[in-house]
Amino acid sequence: MTNIVSHEIHLKTRPVGLPTAENFAVVSVSLPDPIPGQVLVRNIYLSVDPYMRGRMIDRKSYSPPFRLDEALTGGCVGQVVQSNDGPFQVGDYVLGMQGWREYYLSDGKGLSRIDPTLAPIQAFLGVVGMPGMTAYVGLLDIGHPKAGETVFVSAAAGAVGAIVGQIAKRKGCRVVGSAGSDDKVAWLLNEAKFDAAFNYKKVDDLRFTLANYCPNGLDLYFDNVGGDHLEAAIDRMNNFGRIVACGMIAQYNATEAASAPHNLSSVVSKRLRMQGFIVSDHYDRHAQFLADMREWIAKGHITWQETIYEGIENAPKAFISLFTGQNFGKMLVKVG
Numbered sequence: 001m002t003n004i005v006s007h008e009i010h011l012k013t014r015p016v017g018l019p020t021a022e023n024f025a026v027v028s029v030s031l032p033d034p035i036p037g038q039v040l041v042r043n044i045y046l047s048v049d050p051y052m053r054g055r056m057i058d059r060k061s062y063s064p065p066f067r068l069d070e071a072l073t074g075g076c077v078g079q080v081v082q083s084n085d086g087p088f089q090v091g092d093y094v095l096g097m098q099g100w101r102e103y104y105l106s107d108g109k110g111l112s113r114i115d116p117t118l119a120p121i122q123a124f125l126g127v128v129g130m131p132g133m134t135a136y137v138g139l140l141d142i143g144h145p146k147a148g149e150t151v152f153v154s155a156a157a158g159a160v161g162a163i164v165g166q167i168a169k170r171k172g173c174r175v176v177g178s179a180g181s182d183d184k185v186a187w188l189l190n191e192a193k194f195d196a197a198f199n200y201k202k203v204d205d206l207r208f209t210l211a212n213y214c215p216n217g218l219d220l221y222f223d224n225v226g227g228d229h230l231e232a233a234i235d236r237m238n239n240f241g242r243i244v245a246c247g248m249i250a251q252y253n254a255t256e257a258a259s260a261p262h263n264l265s266s267v268v269s270k271r272l273r274m275q276g277f278i279v280s281d282h283y284d285r286h287a288q289f290l291a292d293m294r295e296w297i298a299k300g301h302i303t304w305q306e307t308i309y310e311g312i313e314n315a316p317k318a319f320i321s322l323f324t325g326q327n328f329g330k331m332l333v334k335v336g
Contacts, residue, residue: 004031004040008071008101009315015056018253018323023056024316027071031103038105039086046100047075047125048309048318048331053252062278072315073099075125077114088113095124100315102335118294126159126330127304128293130279134246135163136289137282139222140171142275143244147172149219152210152236154229156197157184157305159330160246164222165194166302173220176213178229180325187328191303206232217241226250231261237270245276253323305329 005028012025034040052074055066066072076099080092087108088094096111098104114124126132138160145151151168155161156177165175165188177188177197188197196213203209210218210232217238223230226248233243251258267274296302307327309318315333322331 004103005029006031006101006103007312009312010069011056011066011072012068014058014068015053015253019053019056019316019320021316021320025069026313029101031105034082034084034086034105036084037086038084038107039080039088040082040103040105041078041094041096041098041111042081042103043076043078043098043101043335045077045122045125046312046315046333046335047129048315048322048327048333049074049130050247050249050252050322052319053323062280071099071101073097075099075130077121077124078104087111093121095129100312100333102312118290119297122306122308122330122332122334123304125332126306127163127297127302128290131159131330132163132293133282133286133289134279135160135167136292137279137285138244138246138277139164139167141282141285142277143220143222143242145171145173145220148174150174150176150214150216151220151222152214152218152233153177153222153224154200154233155179155224155247155249156188156192156194157328158224159304161222161224162188162192162304162329163302166192166296168220169193169195170296170301176210178225184328187305200229207235210236220244222246224249227258228260231263234261234263234266234270234272237266237272239270241270241272243272243274245274249323306332308332308334310334 010025010027013023015023058065080088093114094111095114119128151173153161153165157179168175175194177194178200185197185199188194218236220242221233222244224247227250305328312335
């Protein structure tokens with residue numbers, strides 16, 4: 001097997017506001033056979049994540065910005081198709097961050113073998129991957145939920161939010177979620193077993209809605225949205241409540257300063273604790289996360305949804321659709 005032609009997605013220009021197809025390019029590259037100590041991996045699934053939007057801006061952050069005219073890096077699950085005395089055998093499924101490309105060569109650094117008996121291989125990019133662990137450590141280690149408390153989750157039908165709500169239910173909490181369609185709300189209620197959920201696109205006043213669904217106030221808010229969701233949650237928080245700042249997707253494409261929240265002073269008067277976090281700071285919890293998820297999945301306590309686009313060329317379309325609410329659960333691209 002020589003000179004494999006691999007298609008990959010490059011960042012062509014840096015987006016301003018909502019990304020467009022013109023910001024990306026499909027590029028063909030030729031790969032040689034692996035040299036001694038290398039493997040050739042054929043990607044099967046690519047992860048499409050909101051945090052990647054921040055890496056398209058040329059600024060200092062917890063992850064370096066993507067470079068122009070290079071393949072975008074991100075989570076991927078693939079299978080080893082060639083090994084030249086490499087660290088994995090032909091047929092092994094591996095998880096890595098080599099991202100938006102059909103094939104890649106690797107000496108094994110940054111790759112890990114995955115166990116397909118735990119969950120379908122694409123789930124290692126979702127429920128038992130980075131989004132699932134984000135939900136796990138964000139809720140348990142930052143939020144510290146207690147039985148009987150009321151937990152509100154925004155973007156609750158997303159890859160992170162859905163798992164947050166279900167783990168909170170395992171901990172004995174009352175869980176309320178917001179989502180962007182009636183179908184998502186129905187899934188949260190009927191499948192994920194949230195206690196209450198609402199379609200925020202049909203709501204005129206989020207504060208009034210939260211007051212209806214949370215008559216005894218909020219003890220914990222898991223924020224994936226920011227903006228008006230954060231403002232409404234602060235307004236409804238009980239004294240000494242906790243806010244887990246996971247993401248603020250409402251502001252990722254903003255070209256002007258956010259107009260909300262206006263009530264941050266309530267963080268002081270209500271003695272709230274608000275903390276952001278990055279999941280990569282918590283990988284000492286990875287083994288326990290996998291052990292708990294294995295148990296909960298086996299017992300049917302955790303369910304999830306996936307939105308899958310077909311073909312590497314559709315990765316930009318899948319990414320852009322994250323910001324218009326077209327994903328239901330984890331967004332993935334199936335390469336082959």
